Amino acid sequence: MKVLIAILTLNFFFVNIIWGQTPRRYSPSEMRQDVDSLIKYLIEAHPNPFYRYPKASFFKDVFRVKSHLNRNLDKMDFYLRIAPLLGKLDDGHTDIHIMQFYDSLNPIILPYNVKLSTKRPFINCLGPYKGIKTALPTGAEIISINNISAQKIVNDIIDLNTGESRLFRAEFGATRFYFYLEALYKANGLYHVKYKHNGIVKDITLKGIRKNILDELAKNQADGNVHSDPVYSLRLLNNNQTAVIDFKSFEWDGFKAFTDSAFTVIKERHVQNLIINLIDNSGGDSDVGDAFFQYILNKPFTQYAKVLEKNSALLKQRLLEHRLGKPLDSADKALLAKPNGSLDTEYVDKINIGDNPLRFNGRVIVLVNIETYSSASDFAQCFKYYKRGIVIGEETGGLIKSYGDIVTAHLPHSGLALTVSSKLYYNIGANENDWRGVIPDIYSSPDQALQRALKYIDGKK
Template sequence: MFSKLRLSVKNGLLILFLLLSSLAFSQKINKLTPLQMKQDIDTLIHYLEETHINPYYRYPKDKFYKDVSLVKKNLTTELDLIDFYLKIEPLLAKLEDGHTDLPIPKTEYESKNPFELPYVFRLTPDKPYILCQSVKGSYTPQIPGNSEIISINGHSAKKIVNDIINLNTGETPVFRAEYGAENFSFFIEELYKTNGKYKIKYTHNSKVNSIVIDAVRQNELIANEDSYNKALPEEKKEVDKNFTLTIQNNIAIIDFKLFDWNGFKEFADSTFSVIKDKKIKNLVINLIDNPGGDSDVGDAFLQYFLDKPFKQYDRVDVKFSQLYKDRLRAHIGSKEPTKEQIETLTKKNGTIETLYLDNNSINDNPLRYNGNIYLLINSQTYSSAADFAQCFKFYKRGIIIGEETGGLIKSFGDIVTTHLPNSDLKYTISSTLYYNIGANENDFIGVIPDIVTSKEKALEKALEIIERSNSQLR
């Protein structure tokens, strides 16, 4: 039930204009009037405060309201959907809850066949702010790999990263920067109106260079990458799998990209059968860049190497709201609701209940692994992946290597989804506060690794520790 999956108007008036504005949904809105945008902001705040347990846990309510007033005051002309999004997303970013968010309106953006800068970038809130890691597809690189970007079109790398952090929700600046890197071209194009022209200053091998790059259209980039991947030898093609196993020098390495049920059980049984048959004594579980998913998958995975009753969450605070109930009704559909579901639907809106969770019992599992485990994490280990890591740490199952997780051990989640009435922007809001096992009242922190190193060196560090341990046993 508790699986983790990131108003200033009177209620009567709100309901009235929601009904009226819903009539416009069937038509595409090219421009939003100042009144429509202000109504959407009022709705955003209403749903936030009605649904979220404590939206102002880090950012004070009075400051938030002042920010809202300033944004509304400056809405004096019509804006298109994306420009309106860029105005209001920073409001939610201030709240530092990665599950309470307005996702980028990708459909609207991609309908323009936008410009793309065909490189992979890494962003960090500290110097070096932007690293150009590699070129995409078969394009000839005009910027060498691992070059440090100094500026783009006169905007400093520090400013660019800070602007992107302010347009992404999340609990830490590191996570928000790295998450923003996934949509780098969107932010560069829409924030600075570059129109596909990039004058880039960068350093490589201690030498400062400048270059002007013409962007490519998105459809061209997609076609190029598809063609490039098809031409690769089979062994070099990237396979889109949530879990993979490799054996290296009698060390098992599980790459866990997403906590998803699709194929999990078959993969886990097969993997731990191989590990048992080969008598492998060292296992590396890689959760680097794992954004989370379904925490029930984490419970099932933990059954393969924990031998005593366990739980990922000690306590859960749930707020029952209209949106929460609407989601439940949609889930029930035409089925007969259970007694528990009826009790939920009849609770007064605004009610908050605290639930203390029982341990998961240990299943009979002939494939249970008792060897050494090394868990790799980083700032992009988030949500259910971070919950898994905290459970692993609390029960002292092995050594954790890497960076502090972006997901916190006390965090909000279990999102409900709605849309703003005039813009139709999708809006997700946390309804639940999770206390991971071992978390205290003030622990809005990530999982701290036993050995701190960069995500690029985490696997190397694990293999080094295993080799050192094996050498001592010889």
């Protein structure tokens, strides 16, 4: 089913020479061939890449990019030229990926977490990496870095990201903020930061740290029993009357053990209210959502009404890779026999509810925000459609009608990885024009959503 592949994409120059190596450079002819391959894969595999951005405008952009490829470039600089092409398509699953290559070059990193926004404050400091002594106050509004305004930095990052909204692209870009500072502005590990904190504007100069040093520091922190928060966690509030399950992503690793343990506790403690926290959940495997619904629903359900699939050579290649060394079943053979370029619509059957002695029948509330994406937003939409409880928070960044289920290709000369959506998902309850997120029953800012839910439980609507 639908799997979020949310890999940040961008570029960088300085780190190409940190090991004293001459970076591989590509000729204009090679890069133009790569652009042509990108377009070929996109058109062949995507059900409708121009659902928002006009095809004619896109090809004008392609012509302009190709015409400016008039000198040799390395992989990073080539990436910077072509990444904005896909950003205009408003599909977060269709993307070019370079971060694995970039991180392998031991880059300089500004060791601070930030939040990016399309409105002021454009850049907000969330604090340093673990183990780093802070010099920039947590909560500070960053006004500029190296005399580049925060607003420009955010807009530049948005242009180099893919996603269904500008806010999504900004917030997703925050996860690799260090990369942009070097890729776009060649900071070379030195950052002159102007910031505002408690109403006072100050200047500070920060120095970056090599990735290998930060990795070693993180390892030492882990050895000292300092662990990051788990993907799934349970906490009890209100004298054990309310349980909160925090989901960071929809992953199978540890899911079954956690849910059985959590719902055993919930049953033994006679918990009356369950809050499922999907705030900042970027998604994952929607089958995890199906499995979780077995603990809270009591009637057949489906997260998707229908799925439109584009048959392509890349889709068939993915199937054969997954089936390598295994016999093909009748469904596999049927897919391989379909003509490339054809479209199929699959209407999704409901999933039956199995016997589950741990099923929870009390009140359920789901918390969401703009950073609830992909399979997490699919879960929230299904929950709302079947009226299992109420949704509190912001409209989700993940849409109830969206593209996904990526196929992968590599550009022939640069080797850049390209992912392309192969399917269009209609969440249950979605109509043809529903290019929107899940609408909450009660609006709340993310930082107040839990308290708003507790007030609702207390009857303070």
